[in-house]
Amino acid sequence: MKISFYLYLTVALLGAALVGCTQPKPSDTTQVYTSPYDTREYRTLTLENGLQVMLVSDPETEKSAAALAVHVGSMQNPDEQLGLAHFLEHMLFLGTEKYPDPDEYSEFMSRHNGMHNAYTADDHTNYMFEINNSALPEALDRFADFFKAPLFTPEYVEKEVNAVNSEWSMQRANDGFVLFALNNTTLNPAHPISRFRIGNSESLGDKENSKLLDTMVDFYQRYYSANLMTAAVTGNRSLDELEQLARDAFADIPNFNATVEPITAPPATANELQQVIFYKPQIETRELLLDFTLPDLSGSFRSKPATIVAYLIASEMPGTPVALLREAGLIESVNAWGETNNYGNAGRLRVHISLTEQGYAQKDVILGLMFRYFQQLREQGVNEDYVEEVRTVLNNDFQFLRRAGAFQYVSSLAASMLTVPAEHAVDANYRLDSFDKEKTQGVLDKLTPSNVRIFVIAPDVETNQSMHFFDAEYSVKPLADSTIAEWKQLASAVPIKLPAVNRLLPEDLSLVAGEVRETPRELINEAGVSLLYQRSERFQEPRAVVSVNYYKQLSELTWEERTAARMLLNAFNLSQRGLAREAGIAGVQYSLNLGTGLELRMSGFNDKQPLLANLVMERFMAFEPTAEQLEQSRDRFRRDIENMQRERPLRRLFPTFSALTRPEYKSYEARLAGLQAITAEQVLASRDVLLSDVLVRAFVYGNYTETGAKTLTQTLAGYAQVNAARRFREHEPVRNINTFPVGFQSDTALSDSAVLDAYILDDTGMALELAAEMLRDLMHTRFFNQLRTEEQLGYAVGVTTLGLQDKPGLGFYIQSPVRGPGALVERFDTFKADFAEFLATLSDERFAEVQAAVRTSLMQPAQNLNEEAARMRAEWLKEQPQFDRREQKLALVDAMQKEDLQALYTRMLADDAVRVRVEFRGSDFREEAFADAAGWTLLSQ
Structure with missing residues (x-):
């Protein structure tokens, strides 16, 4: 199990607070320790075959879910078939004795508004699904059969090797x-972590001493045993009903009393420690990674020694190394986290340092400062005040633990039960029952040069080796004791302090009094200032979500003004990383960015939000970037522009679509040239541009009184020059409709091709949006099964909804290692024609299933305060908010006819439809053509 303080901080940002120690409440008679405000019921049981099951009854959910984790992963791959565990994960889904059709499972999920997935980790493999409540019994029957009687049909072996190969190809750069x-391959070669893990067409296949299918079946029969499995099931049924379903599904999974061979080789010996590993990245970035091997700490979830140490390392309190390095302009960020059992028999503490260009030039000073700090921590030890602060953060978060979606939740529960007692599957990551001084000091004692592996990541590093299976160059050099002494000497004059107390930890966690209404109310609407306010009836907790928008349309600004404003905000936000981390640890997230004008957003504990909001805005008003900060901001934007050209093509599709649909399209070269021309005067002037001639629109949702919300709004409005005559517009302008179809065709240095083919309807309306969603649901599974499973054209394949303003649309996308863009577009066209025939004969039963799936999605209640607030905020961002939109949509879904879908499909894919197409041609397909673009407006990169 990997426990990371960075993860804890992320959770804390999302969480609520309670100062002092929170006692988890036992749930049911089996003592599952859960958050006091968690209203769900829990039960654990161990079936006769040894399989442990966690049951979660949630009467409010519209979706049920299940997951099954197997305590075997990539570290158990045989040497002759590297990637076998991952390959088995793929093959398992392709039919069972009871359900032999390889597409039946995914089609069943699609018909019942479900989804499914799996992943293979180093030490376990996890399978999960989510589906409509009514379909849970049938879904469990199908799901469980994978672990009883999979077919492993020989004809799909080559296809799934190709699928694994496509997945590897998509990630190889x-x-x-x-x-x-690279970390793995440079570790101890006797440790299984050092081997290739994902698999590809080279590592997987028939060999002289190993037939792939036979070896895979042997692997399955050896390890896929009930005693190595854990499962979690959640739904709206009672615990007794869920238990019966779980017993029916899982009780006859065979138990072979399997064992997994213990790993005895250390992950790193003296040959792999005290090393510097230089890596030349694909994108322009400069980073340091410091890895320290730790003992196996998987049994220490109650004391979290690595978490406490990571907390101190990453602190940005005044005088700490991170704060000093940021003030000097040498770093962009520092994160630290501990992993209790990263290697199967050992843990790891990692420090990640993102460098500025200046910082890279002074990386020896940075490393010297960090090693001096580690030494100071070792010598002084850990003060219990810091432990109490970490305990408070974790307790605060657990007290009002946010619900995750059912799909994510069962997956995490099943995985957690593999490594902690079932009764602590929910609370293990949040417990800090005691301070284990000896183990904590033991972690500190490992932060030495003799136990470190340093990764230097930069474009100009010297390399002498290429990685097998990856597009990567690296080199490895020993780290001399004299070098470390030189580093420390370089940083010897810098005074270092241990962290101060966090001033933003909440103190008042009471719930405000007052009436809770069903819909938001406008408390202020005068003189260009408005406030929409609501308290949550469902989530009674001391948290709130706040958005304050200094509104003006960004299209009113020139490209240069927008860019200057982004540079100012980028420099400012980087200068405030210490405040952001302090707030995050205390359970409050904030951002100050461009949206519909300048927008300050906060979420989390409401107690210190007014203080934080004023701190941010006061500092923003006073901020004047130095010449160095300005150039660092410019350099970050330059890298962002240039690095996007180096990204894998799938990640470039949708940003390119967005750029093509804007009124003002700027090419790659034009953006770089324009960026370089921005002056310091323009950057400074952009603050006035953003805060003058604006409306102030505030949205406050959660634990505020009306008076408190008004005061916050009026205070923040004081930072702007308001224009009461300005009108709010929901949308930014888009490209003139007469300039479509618009296309983009470009070669990419990477091997794969990718295509996004989008159709947008020149019409608006809720009914059309819903019909587009239903079409997507009908198309996606067929598109995926045909192009990915059957034809193996790519790993990332799908259909998505997208649009322009309120105009609905559909997009077909793929990244492919086997076809060029022209051939992919032709295949899309064939699919669309075939789907038209399918849609013309759509049965009433299938239409009703899609209708029910959309209805279920609409009925699903928010899982947490943020999600609930986001739904209301989406209406706040509309010119004509309709807080009964869900009810309107439900009525429209019920009234929908299959003829409506057929008519929309015909309209959307007509020859005169609004079209946007993005094509990237990989280096393996230079001889293949792009799609025919006669009559299209083609824009260059």
């Missing part, structure tokens, strides 16, 4: 993916 593999 992705820096995050490559760095993960």
Whole structure:
């Protein structure tokens, strides 16, 4: 199990607060420890075959879900078939004895508004699904059969090898993916973590001493045993009903009393430690990673020694290394996190430092400062005040623990039960029952040069090796003791302090009194200032969501003014990372960015939100970037523009679509040239541009009194020059409809091709939006099964809804390692024609299933305060808010006829439809043509 303080902080940002120790409440007689405000019922049981099950009864949910985790993963791959565990994950979905059709499972999910997925980790594999409540029994029957009687049909072996290969191909040049593999491949070769894990067409296949299918079946029969499995099931049924369903589904999964061989080799020996690994990234970035191998801490979830140490390392309180380095302009961010059992038999503490260009030039000073700080921590030890602060953060978050969606929740529960007692599957990440001084000091004692692996990531590093299976160059050099001494000497004059107390931790966690109404109310609407306010009836907790918008349409600004404003905000937000981290640890997220004009957003504990809002705006008003900060901001935008050209093509499709539909399209070269021409005067002037001649529109949702919400709004309005005559417009302008169809065709340096083919209806209305969603639901599974499963044209394949303003649309997309863009567009066209025939003969039963799926989605209640607020905020952003929109949509769904879908499909895909097409041609397909673009407006990159 990987426990990271960075994860805790992320959770805390989303969470609520309670100062002091929170006692989790036991749920049912099996003592599952859950948040005091969690109204769901829990039960754990161990079936006769040894399989552990967690049941969660949630009467309010419209969706049920289940997950099953197997305690075997990539580290158990045989040497002769690297990637086998991942390949098995793919093959398992392709038919069982009871349900032999390989498409039956995905089609069943699609018919009942469901989704399914799986992942293979180093130490486990996890399968999960979510579906309409009514279909849970049938879904569980199908799901469980994968673990009893999968077919493993030989004819699908080659196809799924191709699917795995496509997945690998899509990631082979992705820096995050490559760095993960580079860390592994440079570890102890005797440890299984060091091997290739994802698999591809080279590593998977028939070999002299290993037939792929036979080896995979042996692997399944050896490890896919009930005693190595855990499962979680949630739904709106009672615990007794869920238990019966779980017993019916899982009780006869075979138990072979399987064992997983313990890993005895250390992940890193002296040969792999005290090293510097240099990596040349695909995108322009400069980073340092410091990895320290730790003992196996998987049993320490009650004391979290690595979490406490990571908290101190990443602190940005005044005088700490991170704060000093930021003030000097040397870093963009520092994160630290501990992983309790990253390698199967050992843990890891990682420090990630994102550098500025100046910081990269002074990386020796940065490393010296960090090692001095580690030494100071070792010598002084950890003060219990810091432990109490971490405990408070975790307790605060757990007290009002936010619900995750059913799909995510069952997946996390099943995985958690593999490594912690079932009764602590919910609260293990939040417990800090005691301070284990010895283990915490033991972690600090590992933060030494003799136990470090340093990764230096930059475009200009010297490399002498290429990675097998990846588009990557690297080199490895020993780290001399004399070098470390030089680093420390370089940083010796810099005074370092341990962190101060967090001033933003909430103190008042009471719930405000007053009436809770069903719909938001406008408390202020005068002199260009408005406030929409509501308290939550469903989520009674001391948190709130706030948006304050200094509104003006960005289209009123020139491209240069918008860019200057973004540079100012970028420089400002980077200068305030310390405040953002302090607030985040205390459970409040904030952002100050461009949306519909300048917008300040906050979510989390409401207690210190007014203080935080004023701090942010006061500092923004006073902020004047130095020449160095300005150039660093310019450089970040330059890298963003240039790095987008190096991204894998799938990630470029939708940003390119957005750019093509704007009124003002700027090419890659024009954006770079324009960026360089922005002056310091323009950047400084942009603050007045953003805060003058505006409306002030505030949205306050949650634990505020009316008076408190008004005071906050009026205070923040004081930072702007308001124009009461300005009118609010919901949408920014888009490209003139007469200039469509619009296309983009470009070669990419990466091997794969990618296409997005979009059709947009030149009409608006809720009924049309719903019909487009229903068409997408009907099309996606057929499109995926045909192009991905059957034809193996790519791994990332799908149909999505998109549009212009309120005009609905559909987009077909793919990234492919086997076809060029012209051939892919032709295949899309064939599918569309075939789907028209399918739609013409659509049965009443199938239409009713899609209708029910949309209705279920609309009926699903919000899972947490943020989600509930987001639904109301979406209406706040409309010119004519309709807070009964869901009810209107439900009525429209009920009135929908299949003829409405047929008519929309005909209109949307007509020859004169609004079209946008994005094509990237991979390096493997230079000889293949782009799609015919006669009559199209083609824009260059």
